[in-house]
Amino acid sequence: MRGFMKKLLKKILITLVAFFMMIAIGFGIYVSDYYKPNHNALEAIRSDNVIKVYNRDSYFLFKGKDVKAGIIFYPGGKVDERSYAPLMRLLAKEGYAVMLAKMPLHLAMFGLNRANDIKKDNPKIKRWYLGGHSLGGAMAARYLSSHKDFEGLFLLASYSTSKLPNHMKCLSLYGSQDQVLNRKSYKKYHHNLPQSTKEIVIQGGNHSQFGNYGFQKGDHKASISYNEQQAQTARAISSVF
Template sequence: MTGEKGRPVRWRGARVVAVVLLLAAACTAAFGLLGHYRPDATALAALVGDDAVRVDQVEDGYAFVGPDEDPDNTYGLIFYPGAKVDERAYAPLMHELAAKGWVCVDVSMPLDLAILDEGAAARAMAEFPQVEHWYVAGHSLGGAMAADFAADHADELDGLVLLAAYSTKDLRDSGLEVLSAYGSRDGVLNRETYQEDFGNLPRDAHELVIPGGNHAQFGSYGAQLADGEAMICPSRQVEETVRFVDDVKRGGAPGVEGPGGR
């Protein structure tokens, strides 16, 4: 069959499909470049192992493992990065937590969007069968996706860690230990939504407000659009976060308990 000018209709259709695919690829590439936050020098340095922590590149990102002889290595944490943030930007946080005896997996996401691979934690957990106590965690949008995963896999997890994030799923009867932290200078987190959705967490959820901390300093990728100016250094915010999370191994976490800590 030919068209009005003698060209095969099938050929013209194939050309249209090719053009559409090229446009889609171009849009995807442009989207991938917009607002993309890359790891800074501090983050890249934390990707190097040392005497306390072994860093391995795994199928879904990077694994940070403390000393093999450390009995606390039965605790593990899967981390979902914030929207448009390269997972490597969270290497300082993962490295410091691993030094405390945790197995941490810093998950790589398609287009750096956790919403595109919410189930990544299941694959990461399968790689470390020695871990007995799993926590899933995330920053900002990554935290929301971690909460969604936790809601569907509560029987496989011990807890959830939210960093400048909130859960839209009802976790009140999940039996999970939930920790929620944000910086007092955070200019990105929607406080009104945060307050409303804190009611989705168990009544004994732990909350930590880091004085002087902001949104971006949970990672190490520089300033973030619309964020508040931090009044503490990035290493201090990471240190406070590590202490908050690591306390679960001792039967509790600092901060305030109860819905919203109010």
């Protein structure tokens, strides 16, 4: 009987090890396949005479001469953060110090509290806003549900599953051609946003063009350019914050 139980336990153990190895391999394959920045994004992450770009341990900082507030941005899921450099540069030109967060495995869920370290690293900035694209926006909203030291939130093709305080400024944007954003969930969780939330639909915009990483699977082709969609986004954020 003891011999039988030992053999049975050994088989169970081998099966469990094999199962978890398969999960680990599958996860490794999943996170290694992510969207990468195009040429324009890589060019935008370089400093010039107008905007200086600094490569920190956990974020990229985009900064002009005059800074009115700080913005921390959480990138979309499985997207290299550098893909958002063109949009970050536009926001920096609007007068913000913009911190583009680097997320572990390109997934904001593993860097939910990244904003803590970024704020501590920039103590001279007194006014802060947080934003994000897709999964990054959802994680930014979750973070703000328990951190009250930010003045506002902007969501790009995203929604909040957590209740946010009513006094907070909030902006929600998505493209009319977006086929990645789950519209049912967007409507379902809309009540979690402050009552004064401003909602903007970018006509002709899609899900992919908030960043410069190519066409995202499942999306619809945009009828406006990357530049136009991102310019409208930067103007909308600046007008609210």
